[in-house]
Amino acid sequence: MATAPSLPSRLDFLKDYVLKTYSMKPNRIIIEVDSKYVHKVFELFKERLGFPNFYISTIAGTDFPKENTIRVDYYVVVLPEEQTIVIRTYLPRDEPKIASIIDIVPGALAGECETYDLLGVYFEGNRFLKRAFFVPTDVVEKGIFPLRKDSKV
C-alpha cells in the first residue's frame, strides 16, 4: 500500500463519496466508501458509465472479529480497458446490513446470495436471499455462518 493512486478520469463522478483510495497488487484501485452510499455509487456507475461498460465481477466479504467489522468488497471491472476497481465498505459485525444493488446491477445476485449464506451479510431489498443456498441444512439449522472466524464447523 504505497502512495495513494489517483482515480481514473472516467471515474471522477465518484469523488464526492470517496473516503480514501489505495491500491492492491497487481494494479487494482481500492475505493473506500461509506456503506450508506454504496447504492448511490452504483447508481452513478450506471448513469455515467452505463452498460455495457462495466460489470460486477464478484462480491467478497471478510470477517474481522477483532475490529468487530465485516468488510464487503465489490469488484467492478470497467470495460473496455478492463480496469478492476474495488468498492470497499465496512459494516458492523453485530448487524451487517447493506442496501442491495440488484435493482441496478442484477449481476450482483450471485455474489449477494453467497455472501449472505456464508457470512450473514443481509442485503436489504434482495428478495432472493435465503439460507441453504450453498450451506448444508444441518449447519443452517444451528444458525452458523461458516465463513465467520468464530464459527466452529
Add this chain to the structure above:
Amino acid sequence: MTVTKIVEIPLVLEIPIGPQHPALHEPLLLKVYADGEEVVRVDINTGYNHRGVEKLCEKNTFYRDIFIAGRVCGICNTVHANCFVRALERILDLEPSPRAKYLRVLAMELERIHSHMLINAVMAEILGFDTLFMLIMRDREMVMKAKEILTGNRVLADYMIVSGVRRDIDETKRDRLLSILDKVEKRIKYYRKLFEEDATINLRLRDVGVIKDVDASRYALVGPPARGSGIKIDARASDKYDAYDEIPFNVIVRKEGDSWARMMVRWDEALESVSMSRYVLEHLPRDSNAVPDERRLPRRFPPGETFTRAEAPRGELTYYVLSDGKPKPYRVKIRTPSFNNIINGGFAYIGYTIADLPAILVSYDPCISCMERAIVIDLRNNKKMYVSLKDLVVGGRK
C-alpha cells in the same frame, strides 16, 4: 364426509429433461416454470456441490491450498492453481522464470482446448448428434495425451508451484507435443466447419438464447457467453499475466449473441489456443530453470492482499487472497466463471421452449450437471385445479 382443507396446487407436470448423464458435471437443480411450451421463469437451486473450499483453504497452509485450489474444478484445474499461485507470488513478491511462464501458458492452453472440445461434444450429444459426440471425444483423447506428456496426469495436472512449474519438458517431449498439435488442429478445423455448416446444428442453435451485450454486462456474464455477445472480456489480454504479453493471440468476439455464437467462439478459441501452444513450444526460452526446488521455497508469507484474475476456459476466474502473516491464509475468495454465468444467466431461457433449454444451458458451458433433475412445472394458462387434501393423500398411495 366434509372437506376441511383445500390445497391449491397448479397442474404440476414433472419432466426430467435429459437422462442421467455423465457428460455434465456438477449437480444443480433448475426449476423451470413453463406456460405450455414456453419457459416463463427459471429458479436455480445450488448447493449440491458446495464443499466449503473457502473455509478449507483457511484451515490449511498456503502450499497445501495450491493443491486444494486445483481441485475446485477438475476441468479448469491448471487455471485455478495458476490463479492462486500468482496471488501467492504477488504476496511474496516473486517472479517465475521466463521458461516457467511459457510452460504455464502451454498447460493452460492445452486445458482450454480439451475443455472447449468437451463442451462442444456435450452440445452435440444434447442436440441428439451422438456420432459427433463420440468423434469429438475420440479426438479429445489426443489432447489428454498431450496433457499427460506435459504434466504427468491426464486431468488434475498439479502443475503449478510458487515461482515455477513442477516439471520441465525435453526435446523428445516437445516434438511429440508438436505432432499432437498438428493432428488436433486438423480435427478442430473440421469440427468448426461442421458446426458452421451442418443444418441440424444451425437449426437448433441459431437465434436460440440470444443475449444482448447490455444484458450480458448487466448480469455479469463472463467468458464465451460475454464474448459471443460482443463484449470483449479477456483477462489474458488485459491483465497480461504470465507469458501472455509475449505470445501473440486474438481475442475472439462475435456479435450474434445466440447459442451458436457461443459455440463458435469456443471453436475459434480452441484454434487460437493451438497456435499459441505451438508458439510456446517453438519459442520456449532455454536459458532459465523452470522447476524450482520445492524444498527451498519461502515458508513465511508476509501480510498482504491481492486479487488475481485469470481467463479460465469458461471465463474470468478470480481469486482474492488475504494473508495476515500467519502460515495459513486469512481469507481466500474464489469466484468461478460458472458461478456468474449459471446463477445470473437464468434470464436467457425465458421466452424459449422447453426443448431449447438444454441447448442454452450447455451453451453457457455449465460447470454443473443434472439436467436429469431439472423439474418442469407447467402453469398452463392459469388453469387451476382444486384438490382436497384427502384426495391428495389417496392419490399418493395408489
Add this chain to the structure above:
Amino acid sequence: MKPSLIKEVLRNLFSKPATIQYPREQTIIEPDFRGRHYADLMKCIGCSLCSIECPANAIKMVKIPEEYPAPKKNPRKIYPVIDYFKCVYCYRCVAVCPTRAYIVTNNYRLASFKRSTSEKLSLETLKKAG
C-alpha cells in the same frame, strides 16, 4: 449423397478402429505418469515433512515394526504410510522430501475391494536390505 461423405465413409471403413482392446492390450502410459509411490526406508530419515505437507492428510507416520532393522539415520524409527484411498497423487511428498526417499512408479491399476496402503511396499525395501 455428398462426395465428401463418401470419402469419409471409405476412409473410416479402411482405417483401424480407434478402440484399444484394454485389458488384453495395454495402453501406453508415460513413464513419468504420477502413479503409486512409496517410501524407500533405506533413505527415509523419519522427518515427517511429507506428512505435514500432504494436502489430503493421506500420510501417517508409523513406528517401524520391531522385526525390521531400522536404519541408523532414522532416530525416531518412524516411516510414512500412504493411504492410497486418500492420496491425490500430487507428488508433493516426493518433491518436499529432503532425502528424495520416495520411489515413484507409473502404476495406475489401483482398484481394490478393501483399503490399501503403502505399508507392505515400504517395509519390503527394508527386508531386501536386511
Add this chain to the structure above:
Amino acid sequence: MERVKIIRLSPWLVHFNTGACNGCDIEVLAALTPLYDPERFGIKLAPSIRHGDILVVTGAVTKKAGERLKRLYEQMPEPKFVVAVGACACSGGVFAGSYSVLNGADNVIPVDVYIPGCPPRPEAILDGIIMLLEKLKSGKIVEAKAQRG
C-alpha cells in the same frame, strides 16, 4: 442369486456425481468413449437409475447430495453394486474434514469396489469394473452381500 450371474454379462452403469470436481466425471465419460469402448464387455450407460445394475459414484459426497445418493441407491433394483471412483468418493480426498462433506461414499451406502486415484485413468476405471465382474463370476461377492444383509 442366479440373477447376479446374469448381470455380469451386461451390467448397466448409472453415474452419479455427488459433488466432484468434474475430474473423475470426465474420466468416467472418457472411459465410455470409443478409445476404451466398454460395450465390448456389455457395459452400457443406463438412462435411469431404475435400469441400473452398477452405481458409479464420484465426488466427495456433500451433505445435500448424500441424501440424494441414499435415495438413488434405494431406488435401484436388486441386485445392485456400487463402484466408488476417485479419492474423494473413496475417503473424501482433499475435502475430508470440510463442514459440508460426508467423507466418502461408504459412509452413506455400501461400496463394493474402490478405484482410488485423483482422478483414476479410464483404464483404471475399466479395471475396477472388470474386477467386480470377475468377482461376480466366482460368486464370492454374493456371499459377502448375503452376510451383510
